[in-house]
Amino acid sequence: MTVLEFSQQNGYTIISCAETAVDREISGVYICDLLSMAMVGVKDGNLWITVHTNINIIAVASLTNASCIVIPEDIPVESQTVKKAEEKGIILVQSPHTSYEISVRYYVQSGGDPS
Amino acid sequence: MNSLFRKEYEIPANDFSVAGEASSSVRKLLNQLGVDPPIVKRTSIAMYEAEINAVIHGNGGKALVQFFEDKVTILISDEGPGIEDIELAMQEGYSTAPDRIREMGFGAGMGLSNIKKNADEFVLESEPGKGTRVHITMYLL
Numbered sequence: 001m002t003v004l005e006f007s008q009q010n011g012y013t014i015i016s017c018a019e020t021a022v023d024r025e026i027s028g029v030y031i032c033d034l035l036s037m038a039m040v041g042v043k044d045g046n047l048w049i050t051v052h053t054n055i056n057i058i059a060v061a062s063l064t065n066a067s068c069i070v071i072p073e074d075i076p077v078e079s080q081t082v083k084k085a086e087e088k089g090i091i092l093v094q095s096p097h098t099s100y101e102i103s104v105r106y107y108v109q110s111g112g113d114p115s
Numbered sequence: 116m117n118s119l120f121r122k123e124y125e126i127p128a129n130d131f132s133v134a135g136e137a138s139s140s141v142r143k144l145l146n147q148l149g150v151d152p153p154i155v156k157r158t159s160i161a162m163y164e165a166e167i168n169a170v171i172h173g174n175g176g177k178a179l180v181q182f183f184e185d186k187v188t189i190l191i192s193d194e195g196p197g198i199e200d201i202e203l204a205m206q207e208g209y210s211t212a213p214d215r216i217r218e219m220g221f222g223a224g225m226g227l228s229n230i231k232k233n234a235d236e237f238v239l240e241s242e243p244g245k246g247t248r249v250h251i252t253m254y255l256l
């Protein structure tokens with residue numbers, strides 16, 4: 001499932017690099033707000049959910065090759081973070097749902113592959 | 116043995132808008148060189164942690180990265196306040212990061228242990244008042 005498909009199916013807003021979302025495959029989900037843990041835990045292609053919206057999440061997503069960052073519960077994202085995401089080719093997605101709801105939706109909609 | 120090539124990076128103090136740029140650049144180079152993805156991942160983790168430490172604790176610093184046929188050596192040095200008790204600093208969960216840093220998702224006290232776990236070789240040199248030097252070696256083969 002691509003970032004675009006997942007975002008569209010759930011009415012999420014893509015706020016950076018939307019043009020690349022059509023090709024970006026999601027492989028699994030990682031949820032964490034400690035950046036050192038995310039550095040280790042986010043695997044290639046993972047959808048990473050974090051409540052942080054500061055600029056550092058872009059470096060972490062870039063270094064871990066996350067497919068996208070999803071910000072839950074409609075938390076507003078700083079404009080410098082969006083700008084950096086555009087620069088670095090990172091897709092940022094905003095969701096009204098909780099981290100739990102987002103990951104369950106991905107699990108169900110991607111066919112229930114827990115990997 | 117002489118390195119094939121070397122890269123130097125400035126790491127500005129407390130400037131998060133460019134924090135991680137040196138690590139991102141090295142990651143890109145390793146990918147271009149066709150290095151095994153798990154090794155690239157471990158290198159990225161170790162170098163990013165050292166780079167962020169220089170940004171947060173070291174008043175900024177420098178990264179010197181040397182690429183050899185069989186390894187990459189990374190030296191992150193700063194002229195910050197240095198580490199008083201290295202053994203304590205190495206303990207997972209121990210951190211001196213202030214609240215404003217913790218609020219960004221750092222300061223969990225995992226940085227140095229992440230370097231230790233992911234680097235093939237890791238040497239930390241530091242003295243109060245004399246800055247900190249982090250040596251990381253990654254074997255590519």
